[in-house]
Amino acid sequence: MEWARAWPIVCQFGVGSVLCAIGLAAGARGGYFDLKLKADRRLLGIVAVGFIGLLILSCLFTFWLPQLPAGNTP
Amino acid sequence: MTVGNLSTPLDIAVMITYFVVVVGFGLYFGRYSSTTKDFFFGGQRFAWWVIAFSAIATTVGSYSFVKYSAAGFSYGISSTQSYLNDWFWVPILLLVWLPIIYYQRIKSIPEYFERRFGRPARMAAMVFILLYLVGYVGINLLTLGTALQSILGWPVFFGASVACLTVTLYVFAGGQTSVIMTDLVQGITLLIVGLAVFLIGVAHLGGFARFWALLPEGHRYLFSAFNAPDKFSFIGIYAQDGLANTGAFVLMNQGMVMRFLALRSVHDARRMSVVWLLVLAPLAAITVSGGGWIARALMENGELDVEAKHAFVQAAAFLCRPGIFGFVLAALMAALMSTADTLINAVSAVFVNDIYRPYVRENAPDRHYLRVARITSLSTAAFGLALVPLFSNQSIYSAHGMFTAAVTPPIVMAILLGVLWPRYTPAAAMATLVGGGILVAVSLFPPFDAWLLPPFSFGMGPDSYKFTRALYGLVVSGVLGVVVTFFTRPLPLTAIAGLVSGTQLDAMRKFKGGEVNRRPGRIMYGHVMTDPAIENDDLIGIPAAWLPDMAAETGDLVYVCDRRWWFGGLRSVHGKVGPPSADDTLRLSPGAMARGHFKDGEAVYIEKAF
Numbered sequence: 001m002e003w004a005r006a007w008p009i010v011c012q013f014g015v016g017s018v019l020c021a022i023g024l025a026a027g028a029r030g031g032y033f034d035l036k037l038k039a040d041r042r043l044l045g046i047v048a049v050g051f052i053g054l055l056i057l058s059c060l061f062t063f064w065l066p067q068l069p070a071g072n073t074p
Numbered sequence: 075m076t077v078g079n080l081s082t083p084l085d086i087a088v089m090i091t092y093f094v095v096v097v098g099f100g101l102y103f104g105r106y107s108s109t110t111k112d113f114f115f116g117g118q119r120f121a122w123w124v125i126a127f128s129a130i131a132t133t134v135g136s137y138s139f140v141k142y143s144a145a146g147f148s149y150g151i152s153s154t155q156s157y158l159n160d161w162f163w164v165p166i167l168l169l170v171w172l173p174i175i176y177y178q179r180i181k182s183i184p185e186y187f188e189r190r191f192g193r194p195a196r197m198a199a200m201v202f203i204l205l206y207l208v209g210y211v212g213i214n215l216l217t218l219g220t221a222l223q224s225i226l227g228w229p230v231f232f233g234a235s236v237a238c239l240t241v242t243l244y245v246f247a248g249g250q251t252s253v254i255m256t257d258l259v260q261g262i263t264l265l266i267v268g269l270a271v272f273l274i275g276v277a278h279l280g281g282f283a284r285f286w287a288l289l290p291e292g293h294r295y296l297f298s299a300f301n302a303p304d305k306f307s308f309i310g311i312y313a314q315d316g317l318a319n320t321g322a323f324v325l326m327n328q329g330m331v332m333r334f335l336a337l338r339s340v341h342d343a344r345r346m347s348v349v350w351l352l353v354l355a356p357l358a359a360i361t362v363s364g365g366g367w368i369a370r371a372l373m374e375n376g377e378l379d380v381e382a383k384h385a386f387v388q389a390a391a392f393l394c395r396p397g398i399f400g401f402v403l404a405a406l407m408a409a410l411m412s413t414a415d416t417l418i419n420a421v422s423a424v425f426v427n428d429i430y431r432p433y434v435r436e437n438a439p440d441r442h443y444l445r446v447a448r449i450t451s452l453s454t455a456a457f458g459l460a461l462v463p464l465f466s467n468q469s470i471y472s473a474h475g476m477f478t479a480a481v482t483p484p485i486v487m488a489i490l491l492g493v494l495w496p497r498y499t500p501a502a503a504m505a506t507l508v509g510g511g512i513l514v515a516v517s518l519f520p521p522f523d524a525w526l527l528p529p530f531s532f533g534m535g536p537d538s539y540k541f542t543r544a545l546y547g548l549v550v551s552g553v554l555g556v557v558v559t560f561f562t563r564p565l566p567l568t569a570i571a572g573l574v575s576g577t578q579l580d581a582m583r584k585f586k587g588g589e590v591n592r593r594p595g596r597i598m599y600g601h602v603m604t605d606p607a608i609e610n611d612d613l614i615g616i617p618a619a620w621l622p623d624m625a626a627e628t629g630d631l632v633y634v635c636d637r638r639w640w641f642g643g644l645r646s647v648h649g650k651v652g653p654p655s656a657d658d659t660l661r662l663s664p665g666a667m668a669r670g671h672f673k674d675g676e677a678v679y680i681e682k683a684f
Contacts, residue, residue: 008155008297008308012316016162023165026494026575032582033169038594043168043344050161050352058158061151061296068294069287 009058013051020047081225081391081399088400089225089407092263093240096411099259100244100252106644106671110443113249114181114423116336117669119635120254122346124642125337128254129346130354131261131412132329137217138362139268139406143386146366149306150293153366157359158296159316160323160351167324168344170493170575175331176340177581178572183326183489184428190492190573191500198507199485200428203328206481207421211454212461214414219462221410224387225403234462241415242455246448249422250336251644253415258642260408265354267405268361271386274393275368279375288371301532309532310541318544321486328424329416338633338643339683362409365389418458422450480518483547484510491555496567496574502558510551517543582684586631590684595625597681602634602672605661611669613652615661616680624682626651631683634660636676645671648683 024044027033034040081089107113145153180186183203188196219234226233244252279285286294297308304310323330337343365386372378372389380388390402426447435442488506491498517526517539527539530546567574572581582590598620605615614632616624626632628651636645647662647670655661660680662672672678 004300005295005297007300008312011300011309012159012162012297012312015312015317016159019162020165022494023163023167023169027165027169027578030576030579032173032578034592037592039341039344046348046352047164050164050348053352054158054161058296061294065286066291066294069283 005062009055009062012058013055016051020051081403082396084397085400085403086226088397089403092401092404093407096256096259096408097240097244100256100415101247103252103255103644104244104248107248107251108444109440110426110447112251113444113447114332114419114426116250116254118336118648119338119643119646120336120342121338121635121639121643122342122349124254124258125333125342126346126350126354127261127265128257128412129261129330129333129350130358131257131264131408132333132416133323133350133355134261134264134358134362134409135214135413137213138409139365139386140383142359142362143364143366143369143389144382145306146363147370147380147382147385148366149298150289150295150370151363151367152293152295152298152306152308153363154356154359155297155308155311156315156319157355159312160320160355162316163320163324164347164351166490166494168347170578171325171489172334172343173340173578174493174573174581176335176337176343177578177585179585181335181427182424183328183331183485184424186489186492186573187503190570191503195488195500195503195507196428198504199488200424202481202485202507202511203326204421204424206326206485207328207417207424208454208457209461211414211417211421211458212465214410214417215458216462216465218407218410218414221406230466231459231462235459237411237414238455238459241411242418242452245415245418245422245451245455249447249451250332250419253419254333254336255644256415257412260412261354263401264405264408264412265357265361267401268364269357271390271393271402272360272364272368275364275371275389278393279368279371285368285371288374289367290370290374293367293370301534301538304534304537305541307532307534307538307541309545310534310538313530313545313548314541314543317548318482318486321490321548322482325489326482326485328420332420332423333416338635338646338648341684362386368393414458418451418454421454422447425450425454480514480543480547481511483514483544484508484551487548487551487555491552491559492574494575495559496570496576497559497564498555499559499562499564501562502555505558506551506555509554510547513550513554514543514547517546586629588629591625591627591630591682592684593625595682596623597679598624599637599677599679601659601675602667602670602678603659603661603674604664604667605655606664608652608661608663608666610652611663611665612649613663614649614666614680615652615655617658617660618654619658620680621651621654624680626682628652632680633683634662634670634672634678634680636670636672637679638677645676647672 142153184196184200187199215234215238218237219230222228222233223230276285298306301307301309369380369385369389378392426443430446484507488503516522523539531538531542571577572584630651634647647666
């Protein structure tokens with residue numbers, strides 16, 4: 001396990017979470033993004049699912065799948 | 075080795091047939107383009123799925139198959155990282171930028187700059203964007219010419235001319251409507267073909283497990299190492315693609331902005347963005363990279379000896395039978411043409427809306443501007459063609475990288491600060507655009523690059539500069555903007571209402587012309603009839619009994635659309651709730667019926683626009 005491989009995930013999802021937070025806050029300011037509306041709640045859910053899904057995918061292809069098959073030989 | 079050595083006459087015939095079909099498709103849909111709104115924004119009527127697929131065709135650029143397959147061959151699945159870092163921009167795109175440009179009816183990015191910062195900022199943004207777009211037209215035509223040279227043996231300039239004429243033909247006829255419909259076909263084609271090449275390769279190798287085992291271990295990581303190698307480090311790719319290029323793609327790419335504005339509603343923009351970025355973009359990443367991964371696995375298996383830059387074409391030729399390989403060539407052409415057509419249409423929009431209309435002839439009839447738009451499309455194509463010999467002097471990849479790195483960071487940062495920060499001033503926007511542009515341009519030349527870029531290169535050498543320059547550009551442009559803002563007087567909020575975050579509802583009110591009704595309502599289904607008594611084309615007579623279910627009131631914006639989903643919104647019209655109809659049909663004026671391409675008695679549905 002090369003832990004240095006974690007840095008891209010930290011960087012991409014760290015900066016990504018800041019970008020998402022800025023967008024959500026800027027949307028909510030002034031009431032355009034309104035969690036009382038079903039469509040906006042759904043959008044928030046989709047943003048979260050997308051974020052977490054990509055994070056899981058990134059972790060799988062960084063910490064687990066590259067080591068398969070063991071021994072690195074065809 | 076050229077593709078010409080690999081393709082058979084049957085392959086060439088398939089590819090040429092595809093060419094003809096796409097052009098015919100584009101010309102056919104040209105009949106839906108009769109106003110500048112149709113020519114630039116497709117009549118603002120399209121369904122989310124049409125725009126999602128057409129956007130993928132635009133996203134997969136002219137160089138994508140070659141560039142990402144070469145990266146996939148050399149570095150493995152980390153070649154997809156450029157396509158997986160777009161999602162984080164979704165909240166800014168959907169909750170801030172899109173409602174502002176859609177509801178403010180902003181026709182071009184420079185127009186936003188004028189309304190937010192004043193005319194000098196518009197001029198500066200226009201120069202940047204026209205350089206960006208026209209340069210891209212030249213690069214795309216060069217790539218098209220190069221591809222046709224390797225397939226048919228034609229000289230590059232001749233191939234570029236033929237491709238340019240082909241694309242220009244349907245852009246001239248139908249503008250954005252033809253671009254969207256042809257790109258829909260091209261997006262589906264290139265996704266199917268690219269995925270098919272990958273899956274056929276996996277099957278040939280004996281399944282996913284065998285394919286995976288054949289890849290060297292270093293090729294199995296989703297991300298390259300943080301700061302190595304210099305030419306493909308994570309941080310370099312992330313700075314250039316994840317920050318600058320994606321920011322540019324969603325905020326300042328006139329072609330993409332026009333695509334968003336072609337959607338029938340902001341609600342459809344949400345659906346489109348989710349499908350585009352979360353489903354189609356990852357598929358596109360496999361589409362453009364898969365050939366390189368398969369080529370590498372075939373090489374490791376001792377079946378193919380291949381160079382990185384030919385990985386996609388050689389792997390496809392190895393795996394596909396004659397005739398089928400023709401579809402691969404067609405997919406390459408699809409990627410090339412779908413980017414070029416968008417760019418030509420975008421340049422036309424900027425010229426008409428930012429130069430011709432305000433400075434040459436104001437308040438002319440719409441048909442006059444439509445004629446100018448068509449002539450501009452022709453002129454843009456000709457000018458782009460003239461650039462082909464200039465761009466031939468460098469490799470496509472480095473020319474594209476340098477150009478993008480130089481012009482995008484200042485304008486991305488100016489838009490970002492402009493929409494997110496009401497205090498950001500016009501003087502600061504000029505400092506960001508002009509000062510940032512100069513500082514980035516300086517960094518392109520030695521010895522300044524060696525002085526300015528190392529702090530942004532995370533210990534990497536000069537080979538990383540063309541990637542990390544984007545980060546430098548964003549930082550210096552942003553710092554200039556913030557510093558100047560604190561020393562200059564901001565505009566009052568009333569002057570920029572509807573143009574900055576926190577005022578999106580003002581933009582909605584302006585769009586509707588009254589208070590916004592956001593109560594969720596149902597879609598209603600019925601039939602449409604012409605009512606000559608309705609003189610205002612914007613008013614739609616709706617059965618009174620439907621209004622409570624629709625949660626609609628008189629004056630609310632509604633959208634009437636043909637029920638056949640496969641039209642994708644082509645037969646539809648926007649309007650306002652007018653006087654109730656006497657029976658249970660929807661009543662439209664003759665003008666609205668013609669605009670929506672409806673016939674009496676056709677089955678339609680109606681919904682509130684928001």
